[in-house]
Amino acid sequence: xxxxxxxxxxxxxxxVVEAYNRHQIPQDVAKKLLQDxxxxxxxxxxxxxxxxxQVQVLVEFTKNIPxxxxxxxxxxxxxxxGSAVEAMFLRSAQVFSKKMPNGHTEVLExxxxxxxxxxxxxxxxxxxxxxxxxLHMVEEEQALLTTITILTPDRPxxxxxxxxxxxxxxxxxxxxxxxxxxxxxxxxxxxxxxGRLTELRTLSHxxxxxxxxxxxxxHKFTPxxxxxxxxx
Ligand SMILES: CC(C)c1onc(-c2c(Cl)cccc2Cl)c1COc1ccc2c(ccn2Cc2cccc(C(=O)O)c2)c1
Numbered sequence: 400x401x402x403x404x405x406x407x408x409x410x411x412x413x414x415v416v417e418a419y420n421r422h423q424i425p426q427d428v429a430k431k432l433l434q435d436x437x438x439x440x441x442x443x444x445x446x447x448x449x450x451x452x453q454v455q456v457l458v459e460f461t462k463n464i465p466x467x468x469x470x471x472x473x474x475x476x477x478x479x480x481g482s483a484v485e486a487m488f489l490r491s492a493q494v495f496s497k498k499m500p501n502g503h504t505e506v507l508e509x510x511x512x513x514x515x516x517x518x519x520x521x522x523x524x525x526x527x528x529x530x531x532x533x534l535h536m537v538e539e540e541q542a543l544l545t546t547i548t549i550l551t552p553d554r555p556x557x558x559x560x561x562x563x564x565x566x567x568x569x570x571x572x573x574x575x576x577x578x579x580x581x582x583x584x585x586x587x588x589x590x591x592x593x594g595r596l597t598e599l600r601t602l603s604h605x606x607x608x609x610x611x612x613x614x615x616x617x618h619k620f621t622p623x624x625x626x627x628x629x630x631x
Pocket of ligand 1 (some may be wrong): 414423428429443444447449450453484488490491494511514517573576620624
């Protein structure tokens with residue numbers, strides 16, 4: 400049947416994409432990527448600063464998701480805590496699929512590889528970046544996929560899962576239509592996008608182990624990261 404995006408769905412996408420593009424890491428933080436030296440300590444500190452900045456960007460973006468602020472307050476917190484790592488993997492994946500001015504990408508890769516993260520997490524992490532890059536997502540797809548990740552009903556401690564499910568379904572519906580319209584030659588494209596969400600969950604489990612190994616080596620995080628990741 401003819402797939403068409405309704406007026407209100409177009410308005411929804413506009414709000415989400417504008418919010419997604421409005422909130423970027425401050426240029427001075429992104430620029431630091433290129434400047435400071437390369438010790439493992441320096442790299443860890445820089446990545447910590449970027450993660451902290453990204454969490455602030457994520458909180459601001461989430462407040463613009465239509466319906467999010469009408470959810471139960473504690474559920475809003477549970478959704479943010481449960482999705483922060485996955486949203487940041489998606490965001491950093493955009494950098495690796497050349498979202499950032501080139502030169503940043505290589506430097507960011509270098510710093511991640513030399514920040515005390517053990518080899519076993521590197522492979523899945525960079526495989527994910529590669530698999531995201533291969534999708535060549537347009538910015539609407541990136542913004543909607545991040546929104547769908549945030550609106551995952553079965554995060555720990557979410558009380559009213561139905562309310563989250565209703566919001567998520569609204570976004571899934573418009574993303575599905577957009578994929579059909581943007582990729583008529585690839586009917587599986589939408590399914591492949593959602594497949595990345597499964598990969599994100601696996602990465603999120605790896606990340607919990609990365610955090611533990613950093614803490615064992617007495618690495619310090621910022622108060623915001625401690626709060627959102629329940630560490631220290
Ligand atoms: C605390 C710190 C060491 C950490 O723990 N886990 C992760 C970690 C790692 Cl090592 C990989 C993936 C996810 C996380 Cl949380 C991190 C670092 O988090 C990052 C690092 C870079 C990130 C982000 C998010 C985006 N980017 C890339 C980026 C850079 C500059 C500008 C922009 C931009 O949007 O304009 C984006 C998070």
